[in-house]
Amino acid sequence: MQRFALLGAGFIGSVHAKNLAENPNVTFAKVYDVSVERAAAIAELYGAVAVGSVEEALTDVDAVFIASSTDTHAANLKAAVDAGVAALCEKPIDLSLARAREIVAYAESRSARVMVNFNRRFDPDHAELKRIVEEDGVGTVELVQLTSRGPAVPPLEYVKVSGGQMRDQTVHFFDLARWIAGADPVEVFAAGSALADPRLALPEYDDVDTSVCVLKMPDGALVQIDNNRRTGYGYDERIEVLGSTGLVESMRHRARRVTHYTAGQVVESQMYAGWFERMQPTYALALDHFVQLLETGAPIEPSLADGLKAQAIAEAATKSLHTGVSEKIGY
Known part of the structure; x- marks a missing residue:
């Protein structure tokens, strides 16, 4: 114990x-x-x-x-x-x-012995996607697409101290990109706008709510991450990995796996209301993983180094948002 x-x-x-x-x-x-x-x-x-x-x-x-x-x-x-x-x-x-x-x-x-709680690594679908990529199930990875779309812009008080979309929201997907591709991106380009709440563009917030990031991997493979703080349909998170011999996808989740078929109409279940409802089970799985590592003495992962690298990507992406050019990532 x-x-x-x-x-x-x-x-x-x-x-x-x-x-x-x-x-x-x-x-x-x-x-x-x-x-x-x-x-x-x-x-x-x-x-x-x-x-x-x-x-x-x-x-x-x-x-x-x-x-x-x-x-x-x-x-x-x-x-x-x-x-x-x-x-x-x-x-x-x-x-x-x-x-x-x-x-x-x-x-x-x-x-x-310290683990950074990148809990999305423990989502069963994301983990299965990672396993298939690791076992050469799609060949050489050439293009990775990650989607992170939240249901609502956070309160402005939260935004003000969050560090911005790249450091707060997208950092999870920078970690997933590294983890899935098995390599560290060398540069990043980010473009964003304050579309859902134009107040985010004010100097006291200096943030965006809608953005796209493109990461370039050492071998030339590309990773694209699209982020949105406000959807009209719930929380949407997906991963797609295209390789030289195939494709693997961790699909968007619905709150229920029920589809109603009637004459002339097909009604499917709604999306999860928010990121927490979608990701809640991963927190217990991440904790259980950490406990097992403590009991076995196995190396800690995600490690502090993983946390630092995801933050370094977020810093470069935040800089790119302001410079409008691709930025090298300094690890």
Whole structure:
């Protein structure tokens, strides 16, 4: 049994709390949040103990789930490293790539066991697509298409501190692109607009809600990622890999697999309402993967290095949005 602490009891922290409590190989021991009330509510619901500081949370545990606010990830990760506690950390490591590099170097110098929670890798359909590509099921990869279309623009207060669409939304798909292609892109071109909410173009937000990114791989293969913050039909996520001998696709999901056929009409089920409804099962799968790695001592993946590389792509893509030209990616 792995004794876990949870840092952060907000929305995503509450999701992780439930998964920690339900995992048969985990003892959900402690929870800390800047809001005493939120921590106490989580603790009461799942039988954990609410504590008053990060340091107390990291005492007498094997691992910590860092689900606190983005601006605390780096500090909490350093505290976990100093305490000798393994960590599962929500992305990003830090909104500043320079600061993220510093904390990763610090963690690696101490052989810390840290996983970045790129949970989409654990979607069963995406994982099966990856397996087929790895086993040469489509030949040499030449073109990868990823789609990330959310149902609604986030609140402006969130957008203001999110780091922008590339760092917040698309970074998951930069990671998927690397993971699926098995290589690191060398340059990226990004173009975007504020179409769903023109206020995003104002200086205080400096963001887009609709964008396309093109990544060039070392062998010349291309990856295209289309992103949209607002759809009129629900959440839409897809991956398509075209190779020299075939194609494999992880298709869009519907909320139900039911189709109604009547005279002159075919009615299919609707899409999932949002990204969380579509991706919720992947959080438990990612946690279970991390626990297995801790118990077996196997190498951690997705690693801190994976997190850094996805962030480096996001930085170059954000720069490209402003320069209007393709940007080299500095890892």
